Amino acid sequence: MTYQTSERPRPTDLRNVNLADPSVHAELDLTQMWRRLRAEDPVLWHDHVPGQQGFWVVSRHADVMDAYRRPQDFGSAAGNVMDTLLHGGDSSSGRMLAVSDGEQHREVRRVVQRGFSAKMLDELGHSTRISTRKLVTEAVERGSCDFAKDVAARIPIALICQLLGVPEADSTYLMELANSAMGSDAPGQTLRDAQLAQSEILVYFTKHARQLRAAPGNDLVSMLVTSEIDGRPLPADVIVFNCYSLVLGGDETARLGMVGGLVALTEHPDQWKRFKDGDIPVELLVEEVMRWTTPAVHVARTALRDTELGGRRIAEGDVVTLWNTSANWDDAVFTAPEVFDGSRRPNRHVSFGFGPHFCVGAQLGRIELAALFEALRDEVSHVEVTGPIGRFYSNFLNGITSLPVELRR
Numbered sequence: 001m002t003y004q005t006s007e008r009p010r011p012t013d014l015r016n017v018n019l020a021d022p023s024v025h026a027e028l029d030l031t032q033m034w035r036r037l038r039a040e041d042p043v044l045w046h047d048h049v050p051g052q053q054g055f056w057v058v059s060r061h062a063d064v065m066d067a068y069r070r071p072q073d074f075g076s077a078a079g080n081v082m083d084t085l086l087h088g089g090d091s092s093s094g095r096m097l098a099v100s101d102g103e104q105h106r107e108v109r110r111v112v113q114r115g116f117s118a119k120m121l122d123e124l125g126h127s128t129r130i131s132t133r134k135l136v137t138e139a140v141e142r143g144s145c146d147f148a149k150d151v152a153a154r155i156p157i158a159l160i161c162q163l164l165g166v167p168e169a170d171s172t173y174l175m176e177l178a179n180s181a182m183g184s185d186a187p188g189q190t191l192r193d194a195q196l197a198q199s200e201i202l203v204y205f206t207k208h209a210r211q212l213r214a215a216p217g218n219d220l221v222s223m224l225v226t227s228e229i230d231g232r233p234l235p236a237d238v239i240v241f242n243c244y245s246l247v248l249g250g251d252e253t254a255r256l257g258m259v260g261g262l263v264a265l266t267e268h269p270d271q272w273k274r275f276k277d278g279d280i281p282v283e284l285l286v287e288e289v290m291r292w293t294t295p296a297v298h299v300a301r302t303a304l305r306d307t308e309l310g311g312r313r314i315a316e317g318d319v320v321t322l323w324n325t326s327a328n329w330d331d332a333v334f335t336a337p338e339v340f341d342g343s344r345r346p347n348r349h350v351s352f353g354f355g356p357h358f359c360v361g362a363q364l365g366r367i368e369l370a371a372l373f374e375a376l377r378d379e380v381s382h383v384e385v386t387g388p389i390g391r392f393y394s395n396f397l398n399g400i401t402s403l404p405v406e407l408r409r
């Protein structure tokens, strides 16, 4: 039996939907609602949920890009996702790249970026290609597996552990924490569960950074603990919070992209065939998978002054949510956005954000996805989804967390 993976109720009216509710993103297909919003109300005040603070919903590509480009008007320091902004702001404000603004952000970003040198990316790319191919080959030998858990889940965390100098033995523990910290594949998980997991990750990296300060290696954390800004070492909390953000930023996102990419290929056999025949370069396929899956569905900002966006007046202090998932399907920018086109070019998706907070791990993410699709292309001739899929419950990340498949050579 072949399972259809994409049939979900399709609301058309935002007033029937609470965008802050994780189950909305897991259980509904919002494509038609976004299309209507882009056409009729592209910058909309979302205040129809009793007891919930209102926020702006920005759905057009042009307006999303405009806000990304104006960090002086739309700041990140208070938080960069809706949940934290609707619940009093991010407690790591100013200590983590994604939730810092201005010079503070620029200085730390320069240091973190040194950890993503061409040499480091080469090394990580090499080991990822080897380990990914091994995972895929083993899955093919077994014949069936849960692709999300047995293959995709293992790739990003191994890579991030290598990047951060974390022993391989700790990677499963960190993966489980990252899972809980970002949301869940179970509808019942609470904010409290997520906060507990977040604290545990911080405790782990406090110890890890202390060990590497005493005996540095060639990894990014060793680089952070030995770096200085204006002659002063980076504060310990800045190091720990940024390790945390690299784990959370790079694990689930890439994993959801990988699983969504495989589903897209199974649902578009013509594209799978063209990719296998060498007609679609892997680099273009990766970009289209990023657009199609948009793992980070939104980012959020706070208006730092009274300003304007897409013709609407925004007041200082307002929460502004930028919906990458809608911008990536905007037909003002993408020809036939509802078509999965592995050779789409140009592909101006915003899946990695844009502007000063553009994903610092984008290159690494692309390397991982390319490694996976190349391994699938070379090792697998037939893929079939064989059971019900599980979806991620979050209003920030979207995708599939469980995908039973049969893989044949």
Ligand code: HEM
Pocket: 076, 080, 097, 098, 099, 109, 160, 245, 246, 247, 249, 250, 251, 253, 254, 257, 294, 295, 296, 299, 300, 350, 351, 352, 353, 354, 356, 357, 358, 359, 360, 361, 362, 364, 365, 366
């Ligand atoms: C492949 C899937 C990935 C997706 C879809 C993704 C998505 C994003 C997005 C949308 C942003 C912008 C956030 C904002 O503007 O507020 C971002 C920033 C960031 N990403 Fe990624 N990311 C991915 C992979 C990674 C990886 C592999 C890492 C690290 C190993 C990483 C680490 C970060 C960090 C630290 C930031 C904050 C950068 C800053 O604020 O300067 N991401 N990512």
